[in-house]
Amino acid sequence: MKRSWYATPYALWMLLFAVVPLLFVCWYAFTTPEGAFTLSNFQEFAKPRYIGVVLRSLKLALYCTILCLVIGYPTAWFLAGRGFNHAQSLVVLILLPMWMNLLLRTYAMMTLLDDNGVLNAALEALGLGKVHVIGTEGAVLMGLVYNYLPFMVLPIYTVLKKMDYSVIEAAEDLGCNPVRVMTRVVIPMSVPGIVSGVTMVFMPAVTSFAISTLLSNGKLRLAGDLIDYIFNQSSSPNRWNIGSSFSLLMLVLILISIGFLRKVDPDNEGGGMW
Amino acid sequence: MKRIAIVLLVALLIAALPIAALAEADKPFAGTEIKVYNWEDYIDREVLNIFEEETGCHVNYVTFSQNEDMYTKLSTGAESYDVVIPSEYMIQRLIKEDLVEELDLANIPNLENVLDNLRDPIYDPGNAHSVPYMWGTLGIVYNTDMVSEPVTSWTAMLEKQNGKIFMMDSMRDTVAIGLIMNGYSLNSDNADELEAAREWLLNQKDSNVVDGYILDQAKDMMAGNEAAMAVMYSGDALYAMEKNESLAYVIPDEGSNVWVDGMCIPKTTQNKAAAECFINFMCRPDIAQMNMDYIYYSSPIKQVVENLSEEELASTAMNPTDDMLARCAYYVDISSFENANLYDDIWMDVLM
Structure with missing residues (x-):
């Protein structure tokens, strides 16, 4: 038996649950409810409110990615350090929240951030006064970062862990100060991990839904919420067609972003995810 | 004397066994199932147990949070439900689009218990397709x-x-x-x-x-x-x-x-008789009382309304x-x- 045959179950699975549904989405996106070809479904999204939702999604996903990188990179660097013996257990701790369902985590977040919630109770006890977080863009951003941070830490950690330490020692021997070691050696060598992490955070963040609705009290909805609304609640007779065309647009948007990232990491060393 | 009593008792027990078994089989919908699709937080779940106990019919209970969600699920026909409980305007739409069955009111005698002003409503003349649950x-x-x-x-x-x-x-x-x-x-x-x-x-x-x-x-x-x-x-x-x-x-x-939320039977039903039995059951005064006490909505059942306390009668909400x-x-x-x-x-x- 040829070795490639071992992937048959996966190939079948993908065919049935990824390729075929995608074909359906394409079909609906370019047809009317009666089945005639049309491009009018896409015209719908020239409306300002949709553009506003997409821009908001892009903005929040971008902020989320930057925050995850700023928090995640030092964490990964610390974990991958040579002198650190408990890396494995800490990695498990980072993964721990992901053992719980995303919705549950978000509900917990609501309780934490609430005006009379845990966070504010703690701040009050410290005499710092209350902060109003829930219902703001900041709350949504915190929810996104909380949910997607592990996706940033892990690929960077993997790359840093595999890095040859003699390279760093060589740089030090040749007179680099610690800052230059970081900027000239470590960071350039970990680009594949960064690219992988950025992709894995940005993509789900830009299409995320529910997190935004719940943490903003229904005030700030993202592209994912919009698609959800069109499919599930809209009373329009061509809701499947419009919803599909919007899904397709988001897909193209994501493909373009990945294209950009590929330019940064042409050899695709970041764990070979994409 | 004592021995006779024991013999009699044993004989009674033996005689009772098949009767008990019969009673089990006597439950009208033993071994069947209905799927009930209702609003979130909108029932005292205990009544479902009572229904299962009395009829032998298992209730598969699922919920929605908006009429529009419910409509999407129902109209695609991907899943079959036996009882749905949408609001009046949605009932009107379901009737218009021929998505709900006509009820056999002979199986729902407890419709008699419903307040007169909520009977024969404009959205469903003659209660042909729906029976009020709460309003x-x-x-x-x-x-x-x-x-x-x-x-x-x-x-x-x-x-x-x-x-x-x-x-x-x-x-x-x-x-x-x-x-x-x-x-x-x-x-x-x-x-x-x-x-x-x-x-x-x-x-x-x-x-x-x-x-x-x-x-x-x-x-x-x-x-x-x-x-x-x-x-x-x-x-x-x-x-x-x-x-x-x-x-x-x-x-x-x-x-x-x-508004009025009414119980309807979708066309996709697999067990219409049990569904009608369930609707009838929900209109029973004791069951309606349990539900009202649990979810705080106003019941349309006469006997429940007659039992309202002074405080409840004075409440704008109730x-x-x-x-x-x-x-x-x-x-x-x-x-x-x-x-x-x-x-x-x-x-x-x-x-x-």
């Missing part, structure tokens, strides 16, 4: 500690209060408020009237008075003193008021919505006066309206 109104719940004036008008939702203000995450109910505030019917099909409603709602949104558009969280937020004011259904209002004495409920002077009801209206199905898409369009503008 109520739409209004404002406010915290008397945070809002000074007694609230009487929807305009209170335009003013900053000493606390958060929540609108509803529900298309019909939100657009209705916009229409009412401009003096129009909450079932308007006039583009100009709907545009006026849009303007009112967007003004309200842009003025940053509203802290959000939520549904089920509202009652807990009001109960927990986390909000000053929220648009709510009467039963949720009662639930919150039960937990927090500072809360009050008002049906604003400009008018509002009165028992609105005829005056209040006179300024309320049912929603009608808008799906065949010329401007039906405007409702959707306005709602998207508010939400997105």
Whole structure:
């Protein structure tokens, strides 16, 4: 038996649950409810409110990615350090929240951030006064970062862990100060991990839904919420067609972003995810 | 004597065995199942156990949070349900689109128990397709500690209060408020009237008075003193008021919505007789009482209404006066309206 045959179950699975549904989405996106070809479904999204939702999604996903990188990179660097013996257990701790369902985590977040919630109770006890977080863009951003941070830490950690330490020692021997070691050696060598992490955070963040609705009290909805609304609640007779065309647009948007990232990491060393 | 007694007892036991077995088999729907699709938080689950006990029919219970969600699930026909409990305007639409069965009222004798004014409703003449489950109104719940004036008008939702203000995450109910505030019917099909409603709602949104558009969280937020004011259904209002004495409920002077949720049998049913038995069961006074005590909505069952306490009778949320009801209206199905898409369009503008 040829070795490639071992992937048959996966190939079948993908065919049935990824390729075929995608074909359906394409079909609906370019047809009317009666089945005639049309491009009018896409015209719908020239409306300002949709553009506003997409821009908001892009903005929040971008902020989320930057925050995850700023928090995640030092964490990964610390974990991958040579002198650190408990890396494995800490990695498990980072993964721990992901053992719980995303919705549950978000509900917990609501309780934490609430005006009379845990966070504010703690701040009050410290005499710092209350902060109003829930219902703001900041709350949504915190929810996104909380949910997607592990996706940033892990690929960077993997790359840093595999890095040859003699390279760093060589740089030090040749007179680099610690800052230059970081900027000239470590960071350039970990680009594949960064690219992988950025992709894995940005993509789900830009299409995320529910997190935004719940943490903003229904005030700030993202592209994912919009698609959800069109499919599930809209009373329009061509809701499947419009919803599909919007899904397709988001897909193209994501493909373009990945294209950009590929330019940064042409050899695709970041764990070979994409 | 003692021996005779023992022998008799044993004989009795032996005789009783097949009777007990028979009784088990006698349960009319033993071994069958029905799937009931109802609003979230809208039943005392204990009644499902009682139903299973009495009929042998297993109840597979699932929930939705909006009529529109329910419609999507039902109309695609992907899943089959035996009993659904939507609101009156949605029932009207389901009847129009031939998605619900005609009921065999001979199997639902307890329809007799339903209040006369809720029998033979305009949305379903002769109760041919639906039997009322609960009814109520739409209004404002406010915290008397945070809002000074007694609230009487929807305009209170335009003013900053000493606390958060929540609108509803529900298309019909939100657009209705916009229409009412401009003096129009909450079932308007006039583009100009709907545009006026849009303007009112967007003004309200842009003025940053509203802290959000939520549904089920509202009652807990009001109960927990986390909000000053929220648009709510009467039963949720009662639930919150039960937990927090500072809360009050008002049906604003400009008018509002009165609604009925009715039990229907979708065309996809696999077990219509058991479904009718379930509807009949839900109209039994003791069961209706259990449900009302649990979810705080007003039951349409006569015997339950006769049992209301003084306090309940005086409650605007449980028992609105005829005056209040006179300024309320049912929603009608808008799906065949010329401007039906405007409702959707306005709602998207508010939400997105």
